[in-house]
Amino acid sequence: MKNKTRYNKGVEKTKYLIVGNGPAGSSAAEVIRSRDPSGSIMIVDREGERLYSKLLLHKFIIGEVPEQRLYLHKENWLRDHKIILETDGIDSITAGVVKLKSGREVKFEKILFSSGAAARKLGLEGEDLEGVYDFRNLADARGVESGLGTAQNISIVGGGLISTDLIDALVGTGKKINLILRDKEFLWGKVNEKAGRYLEQILLDAGVIIFKENEVSKVSGNTGKIEKIKLLSGEEIASDMLLIAVGIVSNFDYLAGSQIEKNKGILVDEYLQTSEDWTWAAGDVCEHPVQGFNEKIVSGNWLYALESGKIAGENMAGEHKQCWSLPVSVKSLRGVSIGYYGDVLAESETVDAEKEDVFYRFFVKDSKLCSASIVGSQKNSAVIRSAIGKEFSTL
Ligand SMILES: Cc1cc2nc3c(=O)[nH]c(=O)nc-3n(C[C@H](O)[C@H](O)[C@H](O)COP(=O)(O)OP(=O)(O)OC[C@H]3O[C@@H](n4cnc5c(N)ncnc54)[C@H](O)[C@@H]3O)c2cc1C
Known part of the structure; x- marks a missing residue:
């Protein structure tokens, strides 16, 4: 706790405050430390985990990758870099002071918002039943991993890249897999039309039951645990696990009372600076410009999070660098590679x-x-x- 000094009336103080310890926040902290060896750095993260890979979570749930291999930093990494990680949430921010959910207050000189994104909810009653997961973080993955021991009928909602991971992992387990798509095809609109049909055939050959142009209308169970889902078409599907992957929503509720400009994400310029001085945003929480185009997007991408976090950290430590990194994702479905380069939405x-x-x-x-x-x-x-x-x- 060397870098943290008590401020008057119980208000703590840090030079750099980072909200979120995913790839964006973590890479920012690392680069700040390399540029400013003595400046105090505090990361506030509600999960409180050291950096781990979300890209391998689907392999973890089926036991192919052990939990220890998910971690990208050694246990002592934070201590070795003199970075304080507080397991807490951000409640609100006013005039250079952050109020944490625990009630503590922290005064900062510079702040980075790197709080990522949450899974979009279906907005249905029953979504909080045991056996229903968003599959967004390690806690969700631990729940899925333990639930898979008994679950036989698994329903997956959403036809994007997270569903691709889930299906790729689960088809070999002998479980019955239902896939509910709102669109008329898997990865609809995002891949070549012929490739879409080819991928769909791969899913069917693997035994996946696909419900297209459909939506979940009800999630139910009598014992506090999910038992079935109902679709808009009226069909009922026995489900002892429901995995929801229908998109993301950037996490910035804590800015509700602030003047910082927001849209789908926290709006930043090419320097990752928000509309306020001494304030940056990076990763899934930011809505950033795209080189050569007059638009801003939320990338929702690991590589973008790493690179934007690094550049935001450099700028917080006194540089003036632009970030024009592109979102890039490559997944595999039954051995077939699917790559997205840039914002395919x-x-x-x-x-x-x-x-x-x-x-x-x-x-x-x-x-x-x-x-x-x-x-x-x-x-x-x-x-x-x-x-x-x-x-x-x-x-
Ligand atoms: C299962 C899965 C598979 C994925 N696969 C790929 C892939 O193959 N390729 C790819 O490019 N991307 C992939 N992604 C997306 C990628 O993981 C994200 O784009 C990336 O993690 C974003 O990094 P981030 O640092 O912006 O946010 P996050 O990694 O989401 O980290 C944000 C952190 O902030 C914390 N936080 C949130 N709100 C608060 C608050 N109010 N107070 C304090 N802390 C808060 C969260 O707990 C979290 O630890 C995948 C995501 C998932 C879930």
């Missing part, structure tokens, strides 16, 4: 192409390539990444 025109069993979808906006998805070998991904932001007709 962008409202844009799409152009599909296919070459040597690799399926491409290009997203084009203002006649420039804004993002792409590849299903199959990702060996051309570097070329495609470097073309993002350039005139599409010249490619």
